[in-house]
Amino acid sequence: MRRVVVTGLGMVTPLGSGVEHTWSRLIAGDSGAAKVTAFATDDLACKIACSIPFGDGTDGTFNPDRVMEVKEQRKVDPFIVYAMAAADEALNDAGWHPKTDDDQYATGVLIGSGIGGIGGIYDASITLHEKGPRRVSPFFIPGRIINLASGQVSIAHGLKGPNHAVVTACSTGAHAVGDAARLIALGDADVMVAGGAESPVNRLSLAGFAACRALSTGFNEEPTRASRPYDKDRDGFVMGEGAGILVLEEYEHAKARGAKLYAEIVGYGLSGDAYHITSPSPDGDGAFRCMTAAVKRAGIDPSEIDYINAHGTSTPMGDELELKAVERLLGPAAAKASMSSTKSAIGHLLGAAGSVEAIFSVLAIRDGVLPPTLNLDNPSVQTEIDLVPHEAKRKRVDVVLSNSFGFGGTNASLVMRRV
Amino acid sequence: MSDIAERVKKIVVEHLGVEPEKVVEGANFIDDLGADSLDTVELVMAFEEEFNVEIPDDAAETIQTVGDAVKFLEKNSA
Numbered sequence: 001m002r003r004v005v006v007t008g009l010g011m012v013t014p015l016g017s018g019v020e021h022t023w024s025r026l027i028a029g030d031s032g033a034a035k036v037t038a039f040a041t042d043d044l045a046c047k048i049a050c051s052i053p054f055g056d057g058t059d060g061t062f063n064p065d066r067v068m069e070v071k072e073q074r075k076v077d078p079f080i081v082y083a084m085a086a087a088d089e090a091l092n093d094a095g096w097h098p099k100t101d102d103d104q105y106a107t108g109v110l111i112g113s114g115i116g117g118i119g120g121i122y123d124a125s126i127t128l129h130e131k132g133p134r135r136v137s138p139f140f141i142p143g144r145i146i147n148l149a150s151g152q153v154s155i156a157h158g159l160k161g162p163n164h165a166v167v168t169a170c171s172t173g174a175h176a177v178g179d180a181a182r183l184i185a186l187g188d189a190d191v192m193v194a195g196g197a198e199s200p201v202n203r204l205s206l207a208g209f210a211a212c213r214a215l216s217t218g219f220n221e222e223p224t225r226a227s228r229p230y231d232k233d234r235d236g237f238v239m240g241e242g243a244g245i246l247v248l249e250e251y252e253h254a255k256a257r258g259a260k261l262y263a264e265i266v267g268y269g270l271s272g273d274a275y276h277i278t279s280p281s282p283d284g285d286g287a288f289r290c291m292t293a294a295v296k297r298a299g300i301d302p303s304e305i306d307y308i309n310a311h312g313t314s315t316p317m318g319d320e321l322e323l324k325a326v327e328r329l330l331g332p333a334a335a336k337a338s339m340s341s342t343k344s345a346i347g348h349l350l351g352a353a354g355s356v357e358a359i360f361s362v363l364a365i366r367d368g369v370l371p372p373t374l375n376l377d378n379p380s381v382q383t384e385i386d387l388v389p390h391e392a393k394r395k396r397v398d399v400v401l402s403n404s405f406g407f408g409g410t411n412a413s414l415v416m417r418r419v
Numbered sequence: 420m421s422d423i424a425e426r427v428k429k430i431v432v433e434h435l436g437v438e439p440e441k442v443v444e445g446a447n448f449i450d451d452l453g454a455d456s457l458d459t460v461e462l463v464m465a466f467e468e469e470f471n472v473e474i475p476d477d478a479a480e481t482i483q484t485v486g487d488a489v490k491f492l493e494k495n496s497a
Contacts, residue, residue, distance in 0.1 A: 071436030135468065138460040 001185040005419055006262040007254050008094025008247030009359050010086035014050035014240050014346050016060030018089060022346075023363050025060070026371045027392040031224035032346050033238050039203055046215040048223040049201045050240035050347030052082070075139035076148070077117030078199035082243035082352070083149035084156060087111070087193050091157060094247035094259060096191060104160040106190040109150040110180040111197060111245065112166030112173065114351030114406070117144025119202040149197050149243075161189040169406030170311070172196045173244060173354025174414055178268035180248050190253045195355030197243035209239065212278050214315060227348075228375035229312035229319050229341035230387055237313040240347030244356030261419040263362045263400075267298025273409025280318050280405060284325035287311075290411035291329050291401060298415040300399060303333035305415075307364050307395070308385075309357045309402040312341025312373070313348050320381055322403065327383060338395060340388035344374035354404035358414055361400040365418050368396050423470075423496065424489045430465045431485060434458065444486035462488075470496040 011018065014032025015025040032050040041047035055061025064073055067085045087109075091097065098104045124140045142148055147165035154163050162183055166176040173196030180194030200209075209215045216236035219226030227238040254261060271293065273286035280286065295302055308326060312319050319341075327334050342360050349356055360371055369392055376389035386393075398418045405411045428442045435452050448454040448462065463479045466472070470492050474482070482488050 069436055071434065134473075135464060137464065138457040142457070 002187065003251035004181040004184045004248050004265045005251050005254050006246050006265065006362055006416070007249045007259040008090040008096065009262065009362065010089030010093060011242065011244045011356055011359055012052060012062055012082045012085050013242040013349070013356060014052060016053055017057065017062035017085065018060065019359065021060035023360070026342060026345050026360065027369055029372055029374060029391060030345065031374060032240065033223040033226055035220070035223055036201065038201070044203065044206050045210040045217045046206050047220040048216070048226055048238060049206070050238055051201050052241055076143035076152070077120040078241070079113050079116060079197040079243070080143065080149050080152055082199065082241070083111050083197035083245065084152055086195065086197070086243040086245035087153040087157070090193065090245040090247045094249070096247060098158065104158050106161055107159045107193070108161030108163060108183065108189040109154045109159050109193045110162065110164040110166065110176050110183070111149040111153060111193070111195055112168070112176040112351055113146045113149060113197050114167065114169050114172050115198070115200055115205070116146035118200060118205055120144045122202060122204040153193060159193060168410045168412070169408055170348065170350050171354055171404035171406035171410050171412040172351035173356065174358065174402060174404035174412035175270070175354065177246055177248070177265070177355055177358050178270070178412055178414055181265040181268060184248055184250050190250045192248045193245060194248055195243065195245035196352040198350045198352040199241050200239055200350055201241050206239065214278070215239065216314065225375050227314045227344045229310065229314045229344050229373055230323065230379050231376050232378045232380040234314045234316060234319065236315055237343065238347040240349040242349050242356065243352050244359050246355060246359060263365050263416040264419050265414060266300070266417045267294035267415030269293030269295070269297060269413045271411045273411070275409050278407050280321050281409065282321065284321040286409055286411045287322055287325040287403065287405060288328055291325065291403065291413045294401065294413035294415045295329070298417070300415065302330050304399045305330070305337055305401050306397040307361065307370055307400045308337060308339035309361045309400065310339050310341045311403045311405045313343055314341070318405070322405070323381065323383055323385070326385065335384040338370050338386040338388055338393070340371055340373040342371050345371070354402070354412060357404070358402050358416070361402045361416055364397045364400055365416065368394055370395055370397070421489070421493070423492050426469055427466070427485060427488050427492065430469060431462065434462055434465055442485055444484070444489070446485045447483055449483070466492060472496050
């Protein structure tokens with residue numbers, strides 16, 4: 001199979017617009033969590049979220065007008081706007097703007113989302129109920145369905161290769177990156193624009209995830225303390241939104257054009273728990289088999305892994321199960337490994353989490369810095385693994401593992417290595 | 420310009436994101452104002468809402484310019 005490298009990065013996150021702005025705030029230990037003010041939360045159990053800081057584009061704020069005309073934004077849910085912004089940044093970063101037929105045919109898009117345009121579906125349902133079917137917009141469907149992130153990006157940039165989308169709940173972003181890498185490895189494309197996008201910060205999603213008992217509800221007055229993976233006081237995840245997009249490229253293709261090589265995607269593993277619709281399997285076996293598959297594909301020994309970007313959502317059950325599965329994978333090498341959950345700072349971006357975290361993993365390799373696990377005051381379990389509490393840490397990183405697990409018992413792991 | 424024409428113009432500017440001076444009587448939504456087929460469906464919906472009329476599909480198909488819309492609405496709205 002052909003080798004696949006990462007040559008471009010782009011993101012919009014609760015810490016700001018753009019990769020460098022987000023990364024510097026992440027390393028500084030900032031949190032993107034805050035009380036929700038965009039809509040009424042008085043009757044919701046969870047009143048906090050990690051929202052995108054909208055603004056005029058200065059100081060890392062996100063100005064959507066820079067990527068989409070206002071009249072086009074009006075037709076789509078925000079996950080598509082975030083995907084457009086992150087894809088734009090990633091393609092600029094990669095310096096890849098295909099113009100010839102051959103280059104356009106060889107460049108595809110694979111952007112997923114966990115729940116896509118759920119906010120717009122909520123609004124249109126109200127319109128249907130109150131005003132009838134003749135008032136439902138012709139843009140309702142194309143502005144809400146998940147693969148339209150890929151569709152819009154392909155149209156904006158003339159990318160005529162494989163056009164695909166992934167929907168695997170909270171492992172969407174990782175599956176998108178892994179599947180896109182496979183398409184390149186197998187020769188279906190030379191370049192793929194891959195990742196996830198999500199815009200779930202609305203009343204319906206907060207009510208729904210709270211009903212699943214997945215959200216933090218005990219820190220409504222102290223939002224920045226709510227996402228606390230591995231800490232004994234954790235009580236659920238904090239919802240986030242945004243997008244993370246990577247430009248993946250066949251190694252020789254990237255080298256021939258002198259592209260910047262961030263990292264190589266060497267391993268990708270997938271598994272299913274076959275256990276429960278929302279709860280992870282109590283033996284952590286799905287996570288273990290997923291990581292094992294990725295490590296095997298990478299052709300490395302688990303002891304070579306320097307940093308693990310954990311799924312670590314801050315839910316009472318999930319964090320410890322993942323930790324145990326990682327300990328099982330690493331064996332005695334656990335003592336020298338570091339693992340952190342960046343969800344402690346940006347919340348849980350659901351379908352965008354895996355790709356945003358893959359980017360953080362790539363940046364850990366580039367800069368030799370481990371992003372911290374915020375709020376880890378009192379770990380609920382003892383482990384030899386360094387969980388990078390509170391503050392970022394310097395460490396040379398050559399090999400990273402990034403985990404993502406989703407509702408339905410779907411698991412994805414990526415292994416990336418310094419080129 | 421009539422009151423109806425003013426209201427039509429406002430809707431067209433808002434939905435198609437075009438300069439107000441381009442929204443003249445003879446302007447064709449698709450050829451001159453950059454609309455696609457879905458935009459025209461949405462425009463007709465907006466006219467229905469604003470003028471509280473029902474525009475059947477066969478009538479909607481004849482509304483291709485700003486002037487067509489104004490004429491139809493002058494004749495059919497209360």
